[in-house]
Amino acid sequence: MERTRQGPRSRYREQTRAEIKDLALRQLAEGGGTSLALTRIAKEMGLSGPALYRYFAGRDDLLNALIRDAYDDAAAAMARAAARSAKGSRGVRARLHDLAEAYRAWAVAQPHRYLLIQGDPVPGYVAPADTLERARAVLGPFLPHFATGNPGPAVAATVAEMTAWLAADATVGAWVGRYAPEVDAAPDAGAGEALGTAAGEARAASALAGAVLAWTQLHGSVSLELAGQFAGMAHRGSTLLGAHMDLLADAFGLE
Structure with missing residues:
Protein backbone atom coordinates (compact mmCIF):
# COMPACT_ATOMS: atom_id res chain seq x y z
CA MET A 1 0.00 0.00 0.00
CA GLU A 2 2.82 2.35 0.90
CA ARG A 3 4.60 1.52 -2.36
CA THR A 4 1.45 2.49 -4.32
CA ARG A 5 1.26 5.85 -2.56
CA GLN A 6 4.96 6.55 -3.10
CA GLY A 7 5.02 5.55 -6.76
CA PRO A 8 3.34 8.63 -8.27
CA ARG A 9 5.33 10.99 -6.06
CA SER A 10 8.58 9.35 -7.10
CA ARG A 11 7.62 9.52 -10.76
CA TYR A 12 6.67 13.19 -10.44
CA ARG A 13 9.97 13.93 -8.72
CA GLU A 14 11.96 12.24 -11.48
CA GLN A 15 9.94 14.01 -14.17
CA THR A 16 10.56 17.35 -12.50
CA ARG A 17 14.29 16.63 -12.14
CA ALA A 18 14.40 15.67 -15.82
CA GLU A 19 12.69 18.93 -16.80
CA ILE A 20 15.14 20.93 -14.69
CA LYS A 21 18.06 19.16 -16.38
CA ASP A 22 16.59 19.80 -19.82
CA LEU A 23 16.31 23.51 -19.10
CA ALA A 24 19.82 23.55 -17.68
CA LEU A 25 21.16 21.90 -20.84
CA ARG A 26 19.39 24.55 -22.90
CA GLN A 27 21.16 27.24 -20.88
CA LEU A 28 24.49 25.50 -21.41
CA ALA A 29 23.85 25.29 -25.14
CA GLU A 30 23.10 29.01 -25.24
CA GLY A 31 25.87 30.34 -23.04
CA GLY A 32 28.25 27.66 -21.78
CA GLY A 33 28.94 26.46 -18.26
CA THR A 34 28.96 29.89 -16.64
CA SER A 35 25.42 30.62 -17.89
CA LEU A 36 23.73 28.11 -15.60
CA ALA A 37 21.23 29.97 -13.41
CA LEU A 38 18.86 28.10 -11.12
CA THR A 39 16.71 31.17 -10.54
CA ARG A 40 16.00 31.43 -14.28
CA ILE A 41 15.18 27.72 -14.43
CA ALA A 42 12.77 28.10 -11.52
CA LYS A 43 11.09 31.04 -13.23
CA GLU A 44 10.63 29.13 -16.50
CA MET A 45 9.08 26.23 -14.60
CA GLY A 46 6.83 28.43 -12.51
CA LEU A 47 8.57 27.39 -9.30
CA SER A 48 9.93 29.43 -6.45
CA GLY A 49 13.65 29.28 -5.75
CA PRO A 50 13.17 27.28 -2.54
CA ALA A 51 10.91 24.82 -4.39
CA LEU A 52 13.62 24.14 -6.96
CA TYR A 53 16.07 23.31 -4.19
CA ARG A 54 13.87 20.38 -3.21
CA TYR A 55 15.10 18.69 -6.40
CA PHE A 56 18.70 19.88 -6.51
CA ALA A 57 20.63 21.18 -3.53
CA GLY A 58 22.28 23.91 -5.61
CA ARG A 59 24.17 24.68 -8.79
CA ASP A 60 26.92 22.16 -8.09
CA ASP A 61 24.41 19.39 -7.40
CA LEU A 62 22.74 20.09 -10.74
CA LEU A 63 26.11 20.19 -12.53
CA ASN A 64 27.00 16.87 -10.92
CA ALA A 65 23.88 15.31 -12.40
CA LEU A 66 24.46 16.82 -15.84
CA ILE A 67 28.09 15.71 -15.92
CA ARG A 68 27.28 12.18 -14.81
CA ASP A 69 24.56 11.95 -17.45
CA ALA A 70 26.88 13.24 -20.17
CA TYR A 71 29.66 10.79 -19.34
CA ASP A 72 27.21 7.90 -19.13
CA ASP A 73 25.62 8.83 -22.45
CA ALA A 74 29.01 9.15 -24.15
CA ALA A 75 30.15 5.82 -22.68
CA ALA A 76 26.98 4.13 -23.94
CA ALA A 77 27.57 5.55 -27.42
CA MET A 78 31.13 4.21 -27.40
CA ALA A 79 30.00 0.78 -26.16
CA ARG A 80 27.41 0.58 -28.95
CA ALA A 81 30.04 1.55 -31.52
CA ALA A 82 32.42 -1.11 -30.19
CA ALA A 83 29.69 -3.76 -30.35
CA ARG A 84 28.77 -2.84 -33.93
CA SER A 85 32.39 -2.81 -35.01
CA ALA A 86 33.06 -6.20 -33.43
CA LYS A 87 30.33 -7.88 -35.49
CA GLY A 88 32.22 -7.53 -38.75
CA SER A 89 35.56 -8.87 -39.94
CA ARG A 90 37.23 -5.47 -39.73
CA GLY A 91 40.81 -5.25 -38.50
CA VAL A 92 41.99 -3.42 -35.41
CA ARG A 93 42.91 -0.29 -37.36
CA ALA A 94 39.41 -0.07 -38.84
CA ARG A 95 37.88 -0.55 -35.41
CA LEU A 96 39.91 2.36 -34.07
CA HIS A 97 38.42 4.48 -36.82
CA ASP A 98 34.94 3.30 -35.83
CA LEU A 99 35.50 4.28 -32.21
CA ALA A 100 37.04 7.63 -33.06
CA GLU A 101 34.17 8.54 -35.37
CA ALA A 102 31.63 7.49 -32.72
CA TYR A 103 33.35 9.78 -30.21
CA ARG A 104 33.34 12.66 -32.67
CA ALA A 105 29.72 12.03 -33.71
CA TRP A 106 28.52 12.16 -30.10
CA ALA A 107 30.39 15.42 -29.49
CA VAL A 108 29.29 17.11 -32.71
CA ALA A 109 25.65 16.16 -32.12
CA GLN A 110 25.58 17.79 -28.67
CA PRO A 111 28.57 20.10 -28.30
CA HIS A 112 27.27 21.74 -25.12
CA ARG A 113 27.37 18.39 -23.33
CA TYR A 114 30.80 17.57 -24.72
CA LEU A 115 32.17 20.93 -23.60
CA LEU A 116 30.61 20.45 -20.18
CA ILE A 117 32.83 17.41 -19.58
CA GLN A 118 35.82 18.27 -21.77
CA GLY A 119 35.80 22.06 -22.00
CA ASP A 120 36.99 24.79 -19.66
CA PRO A 121 36.19 24.13 -15.98
CA VAL A 122 33.23 25.99 -14.51
CA PRO A 123 34.64 28.56 -12.07
CA GLY A 124 34.32 27.43 -8.47
CA TYR A 125 33.09 23.96 -9.35
CA VAL A 126 34.80 20.67 -8.46
CA ALA A 127 33.43 17.54 -10.11
CA PRO A 128 32.56 14.57 -7.86
CA ALA A 129 35.08 11.75 -7.55
CA ASP A 130 32.84 9.24 -9.31
CA THR A 131 33.22 11.07 -12.62
CA LEU A 132 36.67 9.50 -12.96
CA GLU A 133 35.24 6.03 -13.51
CA ARG A 134 32.66 7.44 -15.88
CA ALA A 135 35.37 9.17 -17.91
CA ARG A 136 37.35 5.95 -18.04
CA ALA A 137 34.28 4.14 -19.36
CA VAL A 138 34.26 6.44 -22.40
CA LEU A 139 37.83 5.44 -23.29
CA GLY A 140 37.53 1.83 -22.19
CA PRO A 141 36.65 0.42 -25.64
CA PHE A 142 40.04 1.58 -26.99
CA LEU A 143 42.02 -0.49 -24.48
CA PRO A 144 41.67 -4.00 -25.96
CA HIS A 145 42.76 -2.81 -29.41
CA PHE A 146 46.01 -1.25 -28.22
CA ALA A 147 46.64 -4.27 -25.99
CA THR A 148 47.26 -6.25 -29.18
CA GLY A 149 49.86 -3.78 -30.42
CA ASN A 150 53.60 -3.82 -30.74
CA PRO A 151 54.58 -0.29 -29.66
CA GLY A 152 57.41 1.26 -31.65
CA PRO A 153 60.11 3.77 -30.70
CA ALA A 154 57.83 6.78 -31.23
CA VAL A 155 55.66 5.79 -28.25
CA ALA A 156 58.25 3.93 -26.14
CA ALA A 157 58.59 6.74 -23.59
CA THR A 158 54.82 6.92 -23.14
CA VAL A 159 54.60 3.15 -22.69
CA ALA A 160 57.34 3.32 -20.05
CA GLU A 161 55.46 5.98 -18.12
CA MET A 162 52.25 3.96 -18.35
CA THR A 163 54.13 0.93 -16.98
CA ALA A 164 55.09 3.01 -13.95
CA TRP A 165 51.53 4.30 -13.59
CA LEU A 166 50.17 0.75 -13.60
CA ALA A 167 52.62 -0.21 -10.85
CA ALA A 168 51.71 2.81 -8.75
CA ASP A 169 47.90 2.81 -9.09
CA ALA A 170 45.94 -0.43 -8.79
CA THR A 171 42.76 1.24 -10.04
CA VAL A 172 44.40 1.85 -13.41
CA GLY A 173 45.26 -1.83 -13.76
CA ALA A 174 41.69 -2.72 -12.79
CA TRP A 175 40.40 -0.38 -15.49
CA VAL A 176 42.58 -1.99 -18.14
CA GLY A 177 41.67 -5.48 -16.97
CA ARG A 178 37.97 -4.70 -17.10
CA TYR A 179 38.08 -3.80 -20.79
CA ALA A 180 41.03 -5.94 -21.89
CA PRO A 181 40.99 -9.04 -19.64
CA GLU A 182 43.31 -10.88 -22.00
CA VAL A 183 46.29 -8.75 -20.99
CA ASP A 184 47.15 -11.21 -18.21
CA ALA A 185 47.16 -14.22 -20.53
CA ALA A 186 50.45 -16.03 -21.10
CA PRO A 187 51.77 -15.78 -24.68
CA ASP A 188 51.65 -19.59 -25.12
CA ALA A 189 50.67 -22.66 -23.19
CA GLY A 190 54.26 -23.55 -22.35
CA ALA A 191 55.29 -20.14 -21.04
CA GLY A 192 56.35 -19.82 -17.44
CA GLU A 193 54.38 -17.75 -14.94
CA ALA A 194 57.00 -14.99 -14.85
CA LEU A 195 57.03 -14.69 -18.64
CA GLY A 196 53.25 -14.64 -18.74
CA THR A 197 53.13 -11.90 -16.12
CA ALA A 198 55.75 -9.81 -17.92
CA ALA A 199 53.92 -10.22 -21.22
CA GLY A 200 50.64 -9.29 -19.56
CA GLU A 201 52.18 -6.18 -18.03
CA ALA A 202 53.59 -5.17 -21.41
CA ARG A 203 50.19 -5.57 -23.05
CA ALA A 204 48.52 -3.60 -20.25
CA ALA A 205 51.04 -0.77 -20.66
CA SER A 206 50.50 -0.78 -24.43
CA ALA A 207 46.74 -0.70 -23.93
CA LEU A 208 46.95 2.19 -21.49
CA ALA A 209 49.42 4.19 -23.58
CA GLY A 210 47.29 3.77 -26.69
CA ALA A 211 44.07 4.78 -24.97
CA VAL A 212 45.66 7.87 -23.39
CA LEU A 213 47.24 8.92 -26.69
CA ALA A 214 43.94 8.30 -28.49
CA TRP A 215 42.19 10.50 -25.94
CA THR A 216 44.60 13.38 -26.47
CA GLN A 217 44.14 13.15 -30.25
CA LEU A 218 40.36 12.88 -29.96
CA HIS A 219 40.09 15.74 -27.50
CA GLY A 220 42.41 18.02 -29.45
CA SER A 221 40.81 17.44 -32.83
CA VAL A 222 37.20 17.46 -31.69
CA SER A 223 37.62 20.48 -29.41
CA LEU A 224 39.23 22.50 -32.21
CA GLU A 225 36.41 21.54 -34.54
CA ALA A 249 47.90 2.55 -35.46
CA ASP A 250 51.28 2.85 -37.20
CA ALA A 251 53.02 3.72 -33.93
CA PHE A 252 51.55 0.61 -32.26
CA GLY A 253 51.94 -1.74 -35.22
CA LEU A 254 48.21 -2.31 -35.61
CA GLU A 255 46.69 -3.68 -38.81
Missing part, protein backbone atom coordinates in the same frame (compact mmCIF):
# COMPACT_ATOMS: atom_id res chain seq x y z
CA LEU A 226 33.69 22.49 -32.07
CA ALA A 227 35.42 25.80 -31.36
CA GLY A 228 35.18 26.62 -35.07
CA GLN A 229 38.95 26.61 -35.53
CA PHE A 230 38.67 24.60 -38.75
CA ALA A 231 36.44 27.20 -40.43
CA GLY A 232 37.86 28.33 -43.74
CA MET A 233 40.18 25.34 -43.95
CA ALA A 234 39.91 22.67 -46.62
CA HIS A 235 39.69 19.56 -44.46
CA ARG A 236 36.81 17.95 -42.61
CA GLY A 237 37.02 17.10 -38.94
CA SER A 238 36.48 13.41 -39.66
CA THR A 239 39.37 13.38 -42.15
CA LEU A 240 41.79 14.90 -39.66
CA LEU A 241 40.69 12.56 -36.90
CA GLY A 242 41.08 9.58 -39.21
CA ALA A 243 44.65 10.61 -39.98
CA HIS A 244 45.40 10.78 -36.25
CA MET A 245 44.08 7.25 -35.78
CA ASP A 246 46.20 5.95 -38.64
CA LEU A 247 49.31 7.54 -37.13
CA LEU A 248 48.54 5.90 -33.79
Whole structure:
Protein backbone atom coordinates (compact mmCIF):
# COMPACT_ATOMS: atom_id res chain seq x y z
CA MET A 1 0.00 0.00 0.00
CA GLU A 2 2.82 2.35 0.90
CA ARG A 3 4.60 1.52 -2.36
CA THR A 4 1.45 2.49 -4.32
CA ARG A 5 1.26 5.85 -2.56
CA GLN A 6 4.96 6.55 -3.10
CA GLY A 7 5.02 5.55 -6.76
CA PRO A 8 3.34 8.63 -8.27
CA ARG A 9 5.33 10.99 -6.06
CA SER A 10 8.58 9.35 -7.10
CA ARG A 11 7.62 9.52 -10.76
CA TYR A 12 6.67 13.19 -10.44
CA ARG A 13 9.97 13.93 -8.72
CA GLU A 14 11.96 12.24 -11.48
CA GLN A 15 9.94 14.01 -14.17
CA THR A 16 10.56 17.35 -12.50
CA ARG A 17 14.29 16.63 -12.14
CA ALA A 18 14.40 15.67 -15.82
CA GLU A 19 12.69 18.93 -16.80
CA ILE A 20 15.14 20.93 -14.69
CA LYS A 21 18.06 19.16 -16.38
CA ASP A 22 16.59 19.80 -19.82
CA LEU A 23 16.31 23.51 -19.10
CA ALA A 24 19.82 23.55 -17.68
CA LEU A 25 21.16 21.90 -20.84
CA ARG A 26 19.39 24.55 -22.90
CA GLN A 27 21.16 27.24 -20.88
CA LEU A 28 24.49 25.50 -21.41
CA ALA A 29 23.85 25.29 -25.14
CA GLU A 30 23.10 29.01 -25.24
CA GLY A 31 25.87 30.34 -23.04
CA GLY A 32 28.25 27.66 -21.78
CA GLY A 33 28.94 26.46 -18.26
CA THR A 34 28.96 29.89 -16.64
CA SER A 35 25.42 30.62 -17.89
CA LEU A 36 23.73 28.11 -15.60
CA ALA A 37 21.23 29.97 -13.41
CA LEU A 38 18.86 28.10 -11.12
CA THR A 39 16.71 31.17 -10.54
CA ARG A 40 16.00 31.43 -14.28
CA ILE A 41 15.18 27.72 -14.43
CA ALA A 42 12.77 28.10 -11.52
CA LYS A 43 11.09 31.04 -13.23
CA GLU A 44 10.63 29.13 -16.50
CA MET A 45 9.08 26.23 -14.60
CA GLY A 46 6.83 28.43 -12.51
CA LEU A 47 8.57 27.39 -9.30
CA SER A 48 9.93 29.43 -6.45
CA GLY A 49 13.65 29.28 -5.75
CA PRO A 50 13.17 27.28 -2.54
CA ALA A 51 10.91 24.82 -4.39
CA LEU A 52 13.62 24.14 -6.96
CA TYR A 53 16.07 23.31 -4.19
CA ARG A 54 13.87 20.38 -3.21
CA TYR A 55 15.10 18.69 -6.40
CA PHE A 56 18.70 19.88 -6.51
CA ALA A 57 20.63 21.18 -3.53
CA GLY A 58 22.28 23.91 -5.61
CA ARG A 59 24.17 24.68 -8.79
CA ASP A 60 26.92 22.16 -8.09
CA ASP A 61 24.41 19.39 -7.40
CA LEU A 62 22.74 20.09 -10.74
CA LEU A 63 26.11 20.19 -12.53
CA ASN A 64 27.00 16.87 -10.92
CA ALA A 65 23.88 15.31 -12.40
CA LEU A 66 24.46 16.82 -15.84
CA ILE A 67 28.09 15.71 -15.92
CA ARG A 68 27.28 12.18 -14.81
CA ASP A 69 24.56 11.95 -17.45
CA ALA A 70 26.88 13.24 -20.17
CA TYR A 71 29.66 10.79 -19.34
CA ASP A 72 27.21 7.90 -19.13
CA ASP A 73 25.62 8.83 -22.45
CA ALA A 74 29.01 9.15 -24.15
CA ALA A 75 30.15 5.82 -22.68
CA ALA A 76 26.98 4.13 -23.94
CA ALA A 77 27.57 5.55 -27.42
CA MET A 78 31.13 4.21 -27.40
CA ALA A 79 30.00 0.78 -26.16
CA ARG A 80 27.41 0.58 -28.95
CA ALA A 81 30.04 1.55 -31.52
CA ALA A 82 32.42 -1.11 -30.19
CA ALA A 83 29.69 -3.76 -30.35
CA ARG A 84 28.77 -2.84 -33.93
CA SER A 85 32.39 -2.81 -35.01
CA ALA A 86 33.06 -6.20 -33.43
CA LYS A 87 30.33 -7.88 -35.49
CA GLY A 88 32.22 -7.53 -38.75
CA SER A 89 35.56 -8.87 -39.94
CA ARG A 90 37.23 -5.47 -39.73
CA GLY A 91 40.81 -5.25 -38.50
CA VAL A 92 41.99 -3.42 -35.41
CA ARG A 93 42.91 -0.29 -37.36
CA ALA A 94 39.41 -0.07 -38.84
CA ARG A 95 37.88 -0.55 -35.41
CA LEU A 96 39.91 2.36 -34.07
CA HIS A 97 38.42 4.48 -36.82
CA ASP A 98 34.94 3.30 -35.83
CA LEU A 99 35.50 4.28 -32.21
CA ALA A 100 37.04 7.63 -33.06
CA GLU A 101 34.17 8.54 -35.37
CA ALA A 102 31.63 7.49 -32.72
CA TYR A 103 33.35 9.78 -30.21
CA ARG A 104 33.34 12.66 -32.67
CA ALA A 105 29.72 12.03 -33.71
CA TRP A 106 28.52 12.16 -30.10
CA ALA A 107 30.39 15.42 -29.49
CA VAL A 108 29.29 17.11 -32.71
CA ALA A 109 25.65 16.16 -32.12
CA GLN A 110 25.58 17.79 -28.67
CA PRO A 111 28.57 20.10 -28.30
CA HIS A 112 27.27 21.74 -25.12
CA ARG A 113 27.37 18.39 -23.33
CA TYR A 114 30.80 17.57 -24.72
CA LEU A 115 32.17 20.93 -23.60
CA LEU A 116 30.61 20.45 -20.18
CA ILE A 117 32.83 17.41 -19.58
CA GLN A 118 35.82 18.27 -21.77
CA GLY A 119 35.80 22.06 -22.00
CA ASP A 120 36.99 24.79 -19.66
CA PRO A 121 36.19 24.13 -15.98
CA VAL A 122 33.23 25.99 -14.51
CA PRO A 123 34.64 28.56 -12.07
CA GLY A 124 34.32 27.43 -8.47
CA TYR A 125 33.09 23.96 -9.35
CA VAL A 126 34.80 20.67 -8.46
CA ALA A 127 33.43 17.54 -10.11
CA PRO A 128 32.56 14.57 -7.86
CA ALA A 129 35.08 11.75 -7.55
CA ASP A 130 32.84 9.24 -9.31
CA THR A 131 33.22 11.07 -12.62
CA LEU A 132 36.67 9.50 -12.96
CA GLU A 133 35.24 6.03 -13.51
CA ARG A 134 32.66 7.44 -15.88
CA ALA A 135 35.37 9.17 -17.91
CA ARG A 136 37.35 5.95 -18.04
CA ALA A 137 34.28 4.14 -19.36
CA VAL A 138 34.26 6.44 -22.40
CA LEU A 139 37.83 5.44 -23.29
CA GLY A 140 37.53 1.83 -22.19
CA PRO A 141 36.65 0.42 -25.64
CA PHE A 142 40.04 1.58 -26.99
CA LEU A 143 42.02 -0.49 -24.48
CA PRO A 144 41.67 -4.00 -25.96
CA HIS A 145 42.76 -2.81 -29.41
CA PHE A 146 46.01 -1.25 -28.22
CA ALA A 147 46.64 -4.27 -25.99
CA THR A 148 47.26 -6.25 -29.18
CA GLY A 149 49.86 -3.78 -30.42
CA ASN A 150 53.60 -3.82 -30.74
CA PRO A 151 54.58 -0.29 -29.66
CA GLY A 152 57.41 1.26 -31.65
CA PRO A 153 60.11 3.77 -30.70
CA ALA A 154 57.83 6.78 -31.23
CA VAL A 155 55.66 5.79 -28.25
CA ALA A 156 58.25 3.93 -26.14
CA ALA A 157 58.59 6.74 -23.59
CA THR A 158 54.82 6.92 -23.14
CA VAL A 159 54.60 3.15 -22.69
CA ALA A 160 57.34 3.32 -20.05
CA GLU A 161 55.46 5.98 -18.12
CA MET A 162 52.25 3.96 -18.35
CA THR A 163 54.13 0.93 -16.98
CA ALA A 164 55.09 3.01 -13.95
CA TRP A 165 51.53 4.30 -13.59
CA LEU A 166 50.17 0.75 -13.60
CA ALA A 167 52.62 -0.21 -10.85
CA ALA A 168 51.71 2.81 -8.75
CA ASP A 169 47.90 2.81 -9.09
CA ALA A 170 45.94 -0.43 -8.79
CA THR A 171 42.76 1.24 -10.04
CA VAL A 172 44.40 1.85 -13.41
CA GLY A 173 45.26 -1.83 -13.76
CA ALA A 174 41.69 -2.72 -12.79
CA TRP A 175 40.40 -0.38 -15.49
CA VAL A 176 42.58 -1.99 -18.14
CA GLY A 177 41.67 -5.48 -16.97
CA ARG A 178 37.97 -4.70 -17.10
CA TYR A 179 38.08 -3.80 -20.79
CA ALA A 180 41.03 -5.94 -21.89
CA PRO A 181 40.99 -9.04 -19.64
CA GLU A 182 43.31 -10.88 -22.00
CA VAL A 183 46.29 -8.75 -20.99
CA ASP A 184 47.15 -11.21 -18.21
CA ALA A 185 47.16 -14.22 -20.53
CA ALA A 186 50.45 -16.03 -21.10
CA PRO A 187 51.77 -15.78 -24.68
CA ASP A 188 51.65 -19.59 -25.12
CA ALA A 189 50.67 -22.66 -23.19
CA GLY A 190 54.26 -23.55 -22.35
CA ALA A 191 55.29 -20.14 -21.04
CA GLY A 192 56.35 -19.82 -17.44
CA GLU A 193 54.38 -17.75 -14.94
CA ALA A 194 57.00 -14.99 -14.85
CA LEU A 195 57.03 -14.69 -18.64
CA GLY A 196 53.25 -14.64 -18.74
CA THR A 197 53.13 -11.90 -16.12
CA ALA A 198 55.75 -9.81 -17.92
CA ALA A 199 53.92 -10.22 -21.22
CA GLY A 200 50.64 -9.29 -19.56
CA GLU A 201 52.18 -6.18 -18.03
CA ALA A 202 53.59 -5.17 -21.41
CA ARG A 203 50.19 -5.57 -23.05
CA ALA A 204 48.52 -3.60 -20.25
CA ALA A 205 51.04 -0.77 -20.66
CA SER A 206 50.50 -0.78 -24.43
CA ALA A 207 46.74 -0.70 -23.93
CA LEU A 208 46.95 2.19 -21.49
CA ALA A 209 49.42 4.19 -23.58
CA GLY A 210 47.29 3.77 -26.69
CA ALA A 211 44.07 4.78 -24.97
CA VAL A 212 45.66 7.87 -23.39
CA LEU A 213 47.24 8.92 -26.69
CA ALA A 214 43.94 8.30 -28.49
CA TRP A 215 42.19 10.50 -25.94
CA THR A 216 44.60 13.38 -26.47
CA GLN A 217 44.14 13.15 -30.25
CA LEU A 218 40.36 12.88 -29.96
CA HIS A 219 40.09 15.74 -27.50
CA GLY A 220 42.41 18.02 -29.45
CA SER A 221 40.81 17.44 -32.83
CA VAL A 222 37.20 17.46 -31.69
CA SER A 223 37.62 20.48 -29.41
CA LEU A 224 39.23 22.50 -32.21
CA GLU A 225 36.41 21.54 -34.54
CA LEU A 226 33.69 22.49 -32.07
CA ALA A 227 35.42 25.80 -31.36
CA GLY A 228 35.18 26.62 -35.07
CA GLN A 229 38.95 26.61 -35.53
CA PHE A 230 38.67 24.60 -38.75
CA ALA A 231 36.44 27.20 -40.43
CA GLY A 232 37.86 28.33 -43.74
CA MET A 233 40.18 25.34 -43.95
CA ALA A 234 39.91 22.67 -46.62
CA HIS A 235 39.69 19.56 -44.46
CA ARG A 236 36.81 17.95 -42.61
CA GLY A 237 37.02 17.10 -38.94
CA SER A 238 36.48 13.41 -39.66
CA THR A 239 39.37 13.38 -42.15
CA LEU A 240 41.79 14.90 -39.66
CA LEU A 241 40.69 12.56 -36.90
CA GLY A 242 41.08 9.58 -39.21
CA ALA A 243 44.65 10.61 -39.98
CA HIS A 244 45.40 10.78 -36.25
CA MET A 245 44.08 7.25 -35.78
CA ASP A 246 46.20 5.95 -38.64
CA LEU A 247 49.31 7.54 -37.13
CA LEU A 248 48.54 5.90 -33.79
CA ALA A 249 47.90 2.55 -35.46
CA ASP A 250 51.28 2.85 -37.20
CA ALA A 251 53.02 3.72 -33.93
CA PHE A 252 51.55 0.61 -32.26
CA GLY A 253 51.94 -1.74 -35.22
CA LEU A 254 48.21 -2.31 -35.61
CA GLU A 255 46.69 -3.68 -38.81
